[in-house]
Amino acid sequence: MDDEGLLVEGIPDGARLVLVTPSHQYPLGMAMSLRRRLALLAWAEEHGAAIVEDDYDSEFRLGGRPLEPLQMLDDAGRVIYVGTFSKTMLPTLRLGFVVVPGSIRRAVMAARFVADWHSPLPTQRALANFIRDGGFARHVRRMRGLYRERHDRITTILARRFADELRVIPAATGVHLAALATRRSAGRIDEVIAHAASLGVGVQATAGFAVDHEPRPGILFGYGGIETDRIEEAMERLRTSFDVR
Ligand SMILES: Cc1ncc(COP(=O)(O)O)c(C=O)c1O
Incomplete structure (x- = not known):
């Protein structure tokens, strides 16, 4: 790709x-x-x-x-x-x-x-x-607004707090986004993710999806299941996880 x-x-x-x-x-x-x-x-x-x-x-x-x-x-x-x-x-x-x-x-x-x-x-x-009866269309419209808010909040924080570590891949749709590591190896990203998990933050490694080629280190953010007002705190914990060794 x-x-x-x-x-x-x-x-x-x-x-x-x-x-x-x-x-x-x-x-x-x-x-x-x-x-x-x-x-x-x-x-x-x-x-x-x-x-x-x-x-x-x-x-x-x-x-x-x-x-x-x-x-x-x-x-x-x-x-x-x-x-x-x-x-x-x-x-x-x-x-x-x-x-x-x-x-x-x-x-x-x-x-x-x-x-x-x-x-x-x-x-x-x-x-x-x-x-x-129109309930589905209403539901999708409402969720689209909510997901857009969460997406925008995550990308804003990524730009403000993670510019040295992660580069967002722009997406046009969806309930998740990916950001590639700018300077860390896949192994180091795994450590960051494990540390974040110990702080109660669940994100996935993009490298885990590579089948038969060199993985691209990065992080996948799924925002379908997090309340919008908990994103800031979760992202701060992830930031901390980059900084500890
Ligand atoms: C790429 C992709 N396709 C399809 C689906 C949905 O699959 P299903 O309809 O079997 O839940 C998912 C996950 O939810 C997915 O990540």
């Missing part, structure tokens, strides 16, 4: 399926540029491959206009669009949705049938009613 998201030329030969998170790369957080989206679609068409577009948190835009989802740009039926209610509602609800090209609709339905048939109908019905 680079600042525009997935490097299409880096996709291994013979790949038949690519899973991407174009709205908000997970975990680093950059949005995939329009140019890169078009290149990925062209690659899929050329190689007879499929793309899974995991659009897991685009409901929480922080501002600006969204880029077209791959699914909307796709006119060759290569994109399988996947959404979830884990972020907008709650992860334990276990409900999501998928928009598949017509050519694989029957196969996907058959696969779901042999996997677990279907999600619980009462929860589906309750959620459908919530959406139909």
Whole structure:
């Protein structure tokens, strides 16, 4: 990846399926540029491959206009669009949705049938009613404002108190943000995170997500579960954790 998201030329030969998170790369957080989206679609068409577009948190835009989802740009039926209610509602609800090209609709339905048939109908019905009555849209609007506030508070503190240690990767959406370490190793960041945990602050290392390449040391801040007025104190404890040895 680079600042525009997935490097299409880096996709291994013979790949038949690519899973991407174009709205908000997970975990680093950059949005995939329009140019890169078009290149990925062209690659899929050329190689007879499929793309899974995991659009897991685009409901929480922080501002600006969204880029077209791959699914909307796709006119060759290569994109399988996947959404979830884990972020907008709650992860334990276990409900999501998928928009598949017509050519694989029957196969996907058959696969779901042999996997677990279907999600619980009462929860589906309750959620459908919530959406139909406007409650879902209201909830998302309210949470979007709250999450934006938390995001802005964290980025302001990062700029004021952590400029020597961390560089934020700008994100357009979501309930988390990533900041890369400017001068510390992945091992040292692990120590900082462990110390912060001993002070009751939970953040994750970006390096833990690297599969088969040199990890980029950094920290992932999830703000879905923290009260806005506790952020300042938590960030101060994290700052302390950088300074102790
Ligand atoms: C990248 C990504 N995709 C999707 C999800 C949601 O998955 P699920 O709908 O299975 O809870 C998450 C986590 O919540 C995620 O981090």
